[in-house]
Amino acid sequence: MTTDHILLDHGSGGKISSAMIRDIMLPAFDNPILSMLNDGASLEVGGARLAFSTDTYTVSPLFFPGGSIGDLAINGTVNDVAMCGARPLYLSVGLIIEEGFPIEDLRRILDDMGKAARLADVLIVTGDTKVVPRGAADKIFINTSGIGLIPDGVNVGGERACVGDHIILSGTIADHGMTILTQREGLSFDTEIRSDSAPLNHMVQAILSAGKNVHVLRDPTRGGVGTTLNEIAIQSNLGIRIYEDRIPVKKDVAGICELLGFDPLYVANEGKLLVFVPPSDADAVLAAIQNDPAGKDACVIGMVTETAPKRVIMETRIGGERIVDMQTGEQLPRIC
Numbered sequence: 001m002t003t004d005h006i007l008l009d010h011g012s013g014g015k016i017s018s019a020m021i022r023d024i025m026l027p028a029f030d031n032p033i034l035s036m037l038n039d040g041a042s043l044e045v046g047g048a049r050l051a052f053s054t055d056t057y058t059v060s061p062l063f064f065p066g067g068s069i070g071d072l073a074i075n076g077t078v079n080d081v082a083m084c085g086a087r088p089l090y091l092s093v094g095l096i097i098e099e100g101f102p103i104e105d106l107r108r109i110l111d112d113m114g115k116a117a118r119l120a121d122v123l124i125v126t127g128d129t130k131v132v133p134r135g136a137a138d139k140i141f142i143n144t145s146g147i148g149l150i151p152d153g154v155n156v157g158g159e160r161a162c163v164g165d166h167i168i169l170s171g172t173i174a175d176h177g178m179t180i181l182t183q184r185e186g187l188s189f190d191t192e193i194r195s196d197s198a199p200l201n202h203m204v205q206a207i208l209s210a211g212k213n214v215h216v217l218r219d220p221t222r223g224g225v226g227t228t229l230n231e232i233a234i235q236s237n238l239g240i241r242i243y244e245d246r247i248p249v250k251k252d253v254a255g256i257c258e259l260l261g262f263d264p265l266y267v268a269n270e271g272k273l274l275v276f277v278p279p280s281d282a283d284a285v286l287a288a289i290q291n292d293p294a295g296k297d298a299c300v301i302g303m304v305t306e307t308a309p310k311r312v313i314m315e316t317r318i319g320g321e322r323i324v325d326m327q328t329g330e331q332l333p334r335i336c
Contacts, residue, residue, distance in 0.1 A: 013222030014266075014327030018231075037235065038157050039083040039218060042150060049152075051086035053077055054145035060334045062105065062139060064183045066176075066195030069142060070112030072270060072336060075199045076221070077144040078120045082201040083217045083273070085156040085208060086148035088120065093127035094143035099134040109140065120199035122146070148201075154208060158235030160215040165304040166282040167240065168275040170203065170289050171196070171297040172248045173225055177267035178256050180335055191252050196294075198271035203292045210288035211281035218274045221336060223327045226265035228274060229312045230326040240312045242302030242324070265314075266327045268335045276304065 009016040026035065033041050040053030057073040067075075074091065081088040093113065097106070117124050175196040182193065200219065208214060220228035225247070233240045249257075249264045257264050271294055277285050282300060289295035312324040 008333045011222075011333065014227055016328075017223075018326065036157060036159065037231070039080040040086075040146075042084050042157070049150035051081045051084035051088075051148045051150055052146070053080035053084070054143065055080060055336075056141060056143045057336055058138070058141050058334050059180065059336050060138065061180075061183050062109065064179055064195055065192055066179060067197035067270075068109060068112045069140065070109035071116035072195075072197050073142040073144045074113050074116035074120065074122075075197050075270060076336060077146040078122060078199045078201050079219045079273070081146040081148040082204040083156070083219055084148070084150060085154035085204070085214070085217060086150045087205065088122050088146050088148040088201050090123050090125045090147050091117065092145045093124055095127070095129045096137055096141040096143075097129065097131050098137045098139050099131055101139055106140070109142075116199065120201055151208070153212070154214070156214055156217045158216055158218065158232040161232055161236035161238055161276050161304050162215055162278065163238060163304055163306050164279060165215055165276040166279055166300050167229075167242065167302040167304070168277065168282065168286055168289065168298060169225065169247065169301045170200075170273045170275070170292075170295045171271075172250045172253065173220070173269055173272060174249060174253050174257060174262070174264035174267035176270040177224070177332055177335055178253050178262070180268075181260070181262075181332055182256065187256075189252065189256065193250070193252055193256070196269055196271035198294050200271065200273050200294070203273070203289060203295055206288040206292060207275060207285050211277050211285040213278050213281050214275060214285070215278070216274070216276035220269050220272060220274060222268050224264070224266040224268055225274070226263070226312065226324045227327045229324065232274075232276070233312055234310050236304070237309050239305040239308035239310070240302060241305050241315065242312065243315050245317045246299055246301045248297045248299060262331060265324060266331055268332070270336060
């Protein structure tokens with residue numbers, strides 16, 4: 001790390017975040033479970049395999065087309081547990097509320113959380129609430145932690161990617177990030193774009209039923225698909241090749257990204273996943289994803305290679321090649 005103080009970039013999920021984890025957090029907490037650096041921890045307790053994950057949500061604005069901070073907090077932690085190959089079961093909820101926050105907005109957020117939990121078929125079983133003085137926080141922050149069961153025979157993680165794996169993306173990218181940006185800045189367009197916030201645990205169960213050799217599951221949230229693929233390339237010490245013309249982006253979202261100077265590959269998603277599977281399982285897994293309402297635009301976007309280890313290479317539409325590096329800097333703070 002080259003700074004003496006925390007910057008917004010430290011929360012980006014990109015290069016400077018990785019440096020903070022490597023240089024400050026891992027030396028303080030290092031252990032074999034944490035050092036895997038997956039979306040959640042896989043634990044063995046009393047003969048059972050558990051997945052455990054936690055996340056904190058500070059998104060602004062609190063309410064946006066397609067969701068709110070409430071359902072986003074539930075969906076995000078459900079998805080992180082599911083990316084361990086687990087069936088999410090129980091969540092905790094921690095609230096930090098600024099003095100003066102409207103009770104009606106709190107009711108609305110909690111109602112959204114309850115609806116999201118029921119949709120994901122999980123229970124909120126414990127929690128905590130703190131109120132801080134006016135000005136000590138920005139309206140409301142939410143922490144959710146989740147635990148789930150990993151079935152026998154399921155072993156997924158970024159380090160398990162294999163040469164030849166097909167990489168499946170479950171749908172269009174950049175929907176969430178561009179929705180938050182346009183709402184925050186008061187930008188209006190001819191058509192309304194919406195966040196893709198959604199629970200993915202039911203889709204994951206279908207994936208694991210369709211493919212018996214799923215190697216990697218990951219939801220590309222902060223830092224987007226580009227940063228997530230880099231993380232997996234580094235974890236596995238392998239190369240990744242993707243194809244620009246296969247990556248699905250809604251026309252309206254692509255237009256806004258181009259207008260505002262954003263690369264969709266680095267924009268956050270909250271209802272999409274990446275799956276790495278051997279070619280023999282790819283067709284069945286792809287069909288299972290496409291049968292889910294949230295996966296109708298799923299497609300194979302690339303593969304794992306031996307060449308260029310720890311690198312992501314994109315073949316462009318015109319036949320050239322571009323290195324897709326890990327995100328540098330914070331494109332949009334408080335995205336989740």
